[in-house]
Amino acid sequence: xxxxxxxxxxxxxxxxxxxxxxxxxxxxxxxxxxxxxxxxxxxxxxxxxxxxxxxxxxxxxxxxxxxxxxxxxxxxxxxxxxxxxxxxxxxxxxxxxxxxxxxxxxxxxxxxxxxxxxxxxxxxxxxxxxxxxxxxxxxxxxxxxxxxxxxxxxxxxxxxxxxxxxxxxxxxxxxxxxxxxxxxxxxxxxxxxxxxxxxxxxxxxxxxxxxxxxxxxxxxxxxxxxxxxxxxxxxxxxxxxxxxxxxxxxxxxxxxxxxxxxxxxxxxxxxxxxxxxxxxxxxxxxxxxxxxxxxxxx
Numbered sequence: 001x002x003x004x005x006x007x008x009x010x011x012x013x014x015x016x017x018x019x020x021x022x023x024x025x026x027x028x029x030x031x032x033x034x035x036x037x038x039x040x041x042x043x044x045x046x047x048x049x050x051x052x053x054x055x056x057x058x059x060x061x062x063x064x065x066x067x068x069x070x071x072x073x074x075x076x077x078x079x080x081x082x083x084x085x086x087x088x089x090x091x092x093x094x095x096x097x098x099x100x101x102x103x104x105x106x107x108x109x110x111x112x113x114x115x116x117x118x119x120x121x122x123x124x125x126x127x128x129x130x131x132x133x134x135x136x137x138x139x140x141x142x143x144x145x146x147x148x149x150x151x152x153x154x155x156x157x158x159x160x161x162x163x164x165x166x167x168x169x170x171x172x173x174x175x176x177x178x179x180x181x182x183x184x185x186x187x188x189x190x191x192x193x194x195x196x197x198x199x200x201x202x203x204x205x206x207x208x209x210x211x212x213x214x215x216x217x218x219x220x221x222x223x224x225x226x227x228x229x230x231x232x233x234x235x236x237x238x239x240x241x242x243x244x245x246x247x248x249x250x251x252x253x254x255x256x257x258x259x260x261x262x263x264x265x266x267x268x269x270x271x272x273x274x275x276x277x278x279x280x281x282x283x284x285x286x287x288x289x290x291x292x293x294x295x296x297x298x
Contacts, residue, residue: 004034004082006101008094008126009068013139014107016068021137021291022105023072023079028184031102032080033072037065038093039085061085091125098130103293108136108285127285127294128277131268133177135261137291159260159290160190160240164252164280166265167193167222171297174265175226179234181261181293188238192255193223194248212245219243249283259290268296 007022009015019035026033039061065083073081086093098104106123127134163178182189198215220243231239244251256262264284266277277285284292 003102004032004100005029005103005105006034006036006097007105008036008038008097008107009065010037010107011064012107012109014109014137016107017139018105018107018135018137019068019072020075021135023076023081025103025105025135027076027079029102032082033076034097034101035065035069035072035081035083036094036097037061037083037085038090039087040090041087090122091129094122094126095130098126098132098134101132103133103135104130105135105137108138108292124277124285127266127281131296133293133295135291135293136285138289159258160188161185162252162256162259162262162290163189163191164248164262164264164284165191165193165223165226167219167226170226171265171267171295173297174263174295175230177293177295178263179230179237181263182237183234185260187260188240190240190242190255190259191223191227192242192244192252193219194244194246194251195219197245216243216245219245249280252280252284253287256284256288256290259288261293262288262290263293263295266294266296268298 005022005026007015007019009019023033039058062085065085069081069083072079084097086097094104094106104126106126108123123136127136161178161182163174165174178189178191181187195215198211220241223241223243227239227241231237242255252262252264262284264281266281281294285294
C-alpha cells in the first residue's frame with residue numbers, strides 16, 4: 001500500500017492549520033495527502049440533545065471534509081488529495097489511520113502567548129499509542145518556513161529542525177526522521193542533548209569548576225559520537241550540536257523558538273496502562289509553538 005501524509009480534521013482552526021501544514025509536507029515528500037474525518041457512532045452532542053439530527057450532522061461532516069480538500073486542491077494544484085469519512089472512537093480510528101501513513105498530522109489547541117498550549121485528550125491518546133510519527137500543529141503556527149516559498153512553491157525559510165536527543169539511548173527512527181526532515185526542508189538540524197547538573201555543584205567544593213568542565217566536554221563528545229554516522233549519511237545537512245546542563249524539558253523548549261519543526265521520541269510500550277508520555281515529551285507538546293513530531297521507537 002502506498003504511504004500517504006494523513007491529516008485528521010474537524011471544524012476547528014487547529015485542524016485547518018494542520019491540514020495546510022500536511023499539504024506542504026506531502027508536496028515536499030512527493031506523497032499524496034489524505035484528509036480523514038472521524039464520526040463517532042453516536043456523537044456526544046446527540047446524547048445531550050434530544051432533537052439532534054444525526055443525518056444532518058453526517059451530511060455536514062461529509063461536506064466539511066470535501067470543502068477542506070477542495071481548498072487544499074486549489075492552493076496546491078499539483079497535490080493528490082483524497083478524503084475519508086470514518087466511523088468509530090476517534091482516537092482508535094486515527095491510530096489505525098496512522099498505521100497506513102508516512103506521518104499523521106493533527107491540530108493542537110493554543111491557550112495564548114503566555115499560557116502555553118493545551119493538547120486535547122484525543123491528540124494525547126493518539127500520540128501515546130500510534131506506531132507511526134504524529135505531528136501536532138497549532139492554529140496560526142508561524143515557523144521559520146511560514147508563508148515563505150521558493151520559486152517552486154515549496155516551504156523555505158531560516159528555521160531549523162530541532163531534535164531532542166538522549167545520547168544514552170539514541171533511537172535510530174528518531175534520528176532518521178529528524179535528519180530526513182532537515183534534508184527535505186533544506187534546513188539546518190539543531191541536535192539538543194541535556195545532561196543533569198552534577199550533585200557536587202550544590203556544595204561548591206574546591207575543584208567543582210574543573211569537574212563541571214570535564215563533564216561538559218565529555219557530554220559534548222558523546223553527542224558528537226552519536227551524530228557522526230548520521231552526518232556521514234546526510235552530508236548536506238548542516239548540524240548544530242547543543243549539549244547543555246539543566247532541565248531537559250526547559251532546555252528543549254528554549255532551543256525550539258523559531259524552529260520549523262521539533263522532533264522528539266516516544267518509546268513504544270507493550271502494555272496499555274495510561275498514556276506514559278514522560279515529562280520532556282509532555283512539556284514539548286504543551287509549550288512548544290512550532291509543529292512537534294513525536295516519533296515512536298522500541
